[in-house]
Amino acid sequence: MPGFTAMEKNSMKIAVLSGKGGTGKTLVSVNLASAAEESVYLDCDVEEPNGHLFFKPENLWEEEISVKIPAVHEKQCSGCRVCVDLCKFNALAYIKNRLVVFDEVCHSCGGCILLCPEKAMNEKEKIIGKIQKGVSGQVTVYTGMMNTGEASGVPIIKKLLNDSRKAKGITAFIDCPPGSACTVMESIRDADYCILIAEPTLFGVHNLNMVYELVKLFRKPYGVVLNKCQEGENPAERFCEEKGIRILGRIPFDNELGALNSNAKIAVRESEKYRTVFLSLLETVKKEVRHEAAVNP
Amino acid sequence: MKQLLILSGKGGTGKTTIAAAFIKLSAAKAYADCDVDAPNLHLIMGQNSEPGEIDFYGLPKAEINRELCIKCDRCRQNCRFDAILVNEEYLIDAFACEGCGVCEALCPVGAVALKPAVAGELMLYLDKGRIFSTARLKMGSGASGMLVTEVKKQMRSAAENAELAIIDGSPGIGCPVIASLSGADMVLIVAEPSVSGISDMERIEKTAATFQTKAAVCVNKYDANIANTARIEEYCRTNNLPFVGRIPFDPEAVKAINEGLTVIDIDCPAGNAVREVFNKTTKLLFDTSTI
Amino acid sequence: MKIAIPVDEKNMEANVCISFGRTPYFLIHDTESKECSFLDNSAASSQGGAGIKAAQFLVDNKTDILLTPRCGENAAQVIKAADIKMYKTIPGSARDNINAFAEGKLPVLEEIHAGFHGHGEK
Numbered sequence: 001m002p003g004f005t006a007m008e009k010n011s012m013k014i015a016v017l018s019g020k021g022g023t024g025k026t027l028v029s030v031n032l033a034s035a036a037e038e039s040v041y042l043d044c045d046v047e048e049p050n051g052h053l054f055f056k057p058e059n060l061w062e063e064e065i066s067v068k069i070p071a072v073h074e075k076q077c078s079g080c081r082v083c084v085d086l087c088k089f090n091a092l093a094y095i096k097n098r099l100v101v102f103d104e105v106c107h108s109c110g111g112c113i114l115l116c117p118e119k120a121m122n123e124k125e126k127i128i129g130k131i132q133k134g135v136s137g138q139v140t141v142y143t144g145m146m147n148t149g150e151a152s153g154v155p156i157i158k159k160l161l162n163d164s165r166k167a168k169g170i171t172a173f174i175d176c177p178p179g180s181a182c183t184v185m186e187s188i189r190d191a192d193y194c195i196l197i198a199e200p201t202l203f204g205v206h207n208l209n210m211v212y213e214l215v216k217l218f219r220k221p222y223g224v225v226l227n228k229c230q231e232g233e234n235p236a237e238r239f240c241e242e243k244g245i246r247i248l249g250r251i252p253f254d255n256e257l258g259a260l261n262s263n264a265k266i267a268v269r270e271s272e273k274y275r276t277v278f279l280s281l282l283e284t285v286k287k288e289v290r291h292e293a294a295v296n297p
Numbered sequence: 298m299k300q301l302l303i304l305s306g307k308g309g310t311g312k313t314t315i316a317a318a319f320i321k322l323s324a325a326k327a328y329a330d331c332d333v334d335a336p337n338l339h340l341i342m343g344q345n346s347e348p349g350e351i352d353f354y355g356l357p358k359a360e361i362n363r364e365l366c367i368k369c370d371r372c373r374q375n376c377r378f379d380a381i382l383v384n385e386e387y388l389i390d391a392f393a394c395e396g397c398g399v400c401e402a403l404c405p406v407g408a409v410a411l412k413p414a415v416a417g418e419l420m421l422y423l424d425k426g427r428i429f430s431t432a433r434l435k436m437g438s439g440a441s442g443m444l445v446t447e448v449k450k451q452m453r454s455a456a457e458n459a460e461l462a463i464i465d466g467s468p469g470i471g472c473p474v475i476a477s478l479s480g481a482d483m484v485l486i487v488a489e490p491s492v493s494g495i496s497d498m499e500r501i502e503k504t505a506a507t508f509q510t511k512a513a514v515c516v517n518k519y520d521a522n523i524a525n526t527a528r529i530e531e532y533c534r535t536n537n538l539p540f541v542g543r544i545p546f547d548p549e550a551v552k553a554i555n556e557g558l559t560v561i562d563i564d565c566p567a568g569n570a571v572r573e574v575f576n577k578t579t580k581l582l583f584d585t586s587t588i
Numbered sequence: 589m590k591i592a593i594p595v596d597e598k599n600m601e602a603n604v605c606i607s608f609g610r611t612p613y614f615l616i617h618d619t620e621s622k623e624c625s626f627l628d629n630s631a632a633s634s635q636g637g638a639g640i641k642a643a644q645f646l647v648d649n650k651t652d653i654l655l656t657p658r659c660g661e662n663a664a665q666v667i668k669a670a671d672i673k674m675y676k677t678i679p680g681s682a683r684d685n686i687n688a689f690a691e692g693k694l695p696v697l698e699e700i701h702a703g704f705h706g707h708g709e710k
Contacts, residue, residue: 084644088635089635089636089637090631090634090636090637090638090640090641090644091637091640093640093643093644093647093666093669094644094647095644095647095666095669095670096669096670096671098669100665100666100669102637102640102662102665105636105637105640105662
């Protein structure tokens with residue numbers, strides 16, 4: 001994968017993933033971004049973006065994201081139905097000499113527009129969501145928000161990553177959607193390093209395995225942060241030991257942290273104890289990224 | 298068959314833990330795990346046999362025949378999904394390909410064709426007269442809504458005579474959730490008492506409302522934040538939503554899950570609270586006087 | 589006139605299929621010739637937009653009346669644009685419903701459900 005970004009000083013893109021929601025992706029990405037001197041935070045979980053609830057960013061600037069949907073120029077349409085037969089998503093119907101387009105079913109592939117023999121199809125924009133940009137202290141916060149029921153958040157994520165490229169020389173933390181679907185793949189496409197968050201439960205190991213497979217497939221360097229650690233057996237830790245996966249840090253299960261989190265407070269900004277924890281984690285991650293850049297240029 | 302769907306909006310709220318307990322309590326003869334991206338229910342239900350597996354075909358994907366390809370670049374220029382890569386040879390990125398067929402239609406030499414692609418596996422467990430339908434989606438596949446529909450279809454056809462089916466839904470608000478909502482007689486929303494949890498609960502409640510599905514709410518790990526729990530109860534009162542209970546955070550419950558048991562298999566506060574939620578929920582589900 | 593009914597199997601005693609878009613077959617009954625034929629529904633295996641495709645199929649087959657238990661928003665748009673009338677079926681076989689329709693016993697289908705907007709059905 002081409003990528004020279006890690007060689008630029010401090011300009012790393014660090015993606016934070018987990019197999020399932022609720023493991024602590026947002027906790028870790030929000031707090032790492034807050035611990036850094038200057039950073040960018042990208043919320044790519046466009047279906048359920050939560051980072052902005054913690055950052056409460058100011059000086060908001062918004063941009064609507066749209067995809068292209070076909071619109072027919074009725075006078076030029078000859079009723080040949082090439083488009084209806086071609087559309088793999090059944091987004092077009094031809095009834096009583098009129099072509100009807102079904103916007104929500106359309107995947108914006110552009111096929112009907114390209115292949116209409118009469119050149120009777122144009123494109124119109126359909127809004128599928130928006131990007132919000134703001135600041136919170138020393139963090140530039142980018143949030144992707146998808147409208148309910150839309151087919152894909154990928155165009156929003158693409159735009160998010162594109163917009164943030166303008167911030168050169170600053171480390172970016174990418175809060176990924178949970179799972180291993182196409183939206184996650186898009187979110188980690190340009191990442192220099194992936195932090196996998198794991199819970200110490202039976203489910204946690206199973207879910208960690210999913211994203212572990214994904215980052216290996218994409219040949220991304222990775223490490224694990226164990227979250228909600230308690231006394232006793234930690235199946236996720238055992239998994240990492242068995243597979244030889246680097247454990248970057250352990251965040252204990254702690255009522256204080258839980259309370260801060262449930263009230264949408266950023267631990268690093270409220271507590272010296274947690275400032276230390278996340279600063280230390282940040283240093284470990286930076287060291288790992290630099291090491292990777294040196295070993296695999 | 299009455300279908301009870303359990304949703305949470307956000308992941309990690311305890312949906313699967315509660316679904317498993319409900320299945321045990323109701324002795325339901327049919328249940329399904331619709332979280333096809335990351336199925337977890339099988340880890341605590343403890344099946345005794347291997348499941349029957351069927352390949353699930355999602356979108357057909359494009360394939361380029363290298364021998365015919367003349368590298369004219371028309372396909373790559375017109376692909377809206379950045380799914381055509383060039384590395385000396387022209388290749389399709391199967392993860393990005395959406396099967397739209399534009400490349401196949403444009404190729405002047407017929408070097409591109411759409412071929413059926415396995416997008417996942419449907420699994421059906423038959424165990425002591427119980428039907429458990431689940432599936433696993435291959436990484437990066439976009440067909441989760443369709444696969445969820447297949448999981449439910451599989452369950453319904455295998456367990457026609459079951460009175461009650463419990464469905465562990467998918468997280469989020471996208472198409473797999475919409476697909477799990479279809480045919481559900483009632484949805485139980487499991488909420489987490491955090492700012493993000495409340496925001497997600499509201500989104501999922503609005504989605505269920507557009508389907509006019511009977512809904513109820515419960516709070517899990519409520520003692521993590523009593524104030525937010527109260528906010529959720531207030532939201533339910535204001536919106537005429539039945540509030541069916543609160544479940545405390547319970548380390549005994551976590552231990553039980555790690556040992557592959559459900560929270561009602563051991564005697565613990567969380568288990569007792571789940572029993573109450575179950576009783577209130579099923580009463581609403583089988584109550585024909587409410588729509 | 590031509591009447592279409594979604595059916596689970598290719599015979600007159602088959603049950604009416606609960607899904608319109610993903611029914612395996614359509615029974616087409618011609619009221620003049622009194623003949624019945626069965627057509628495969630290629631929309632059944634669609635990724636999405638099954639209702640739209642099934643509706644287009646009926647339009648192309650010059651259907652006048654559709655008897656169905658339910659219909660989604662997108663499919664209904666196509667059906668209505670084509671001036672096809674929809675009636676709600678009663679539980680029972682295809683034959684029962686053809687007879688009930690002939691006797692004027694089937695109500696017009698009013699409730700159109702929100703549909704799944706390309707994301708699959710029950």
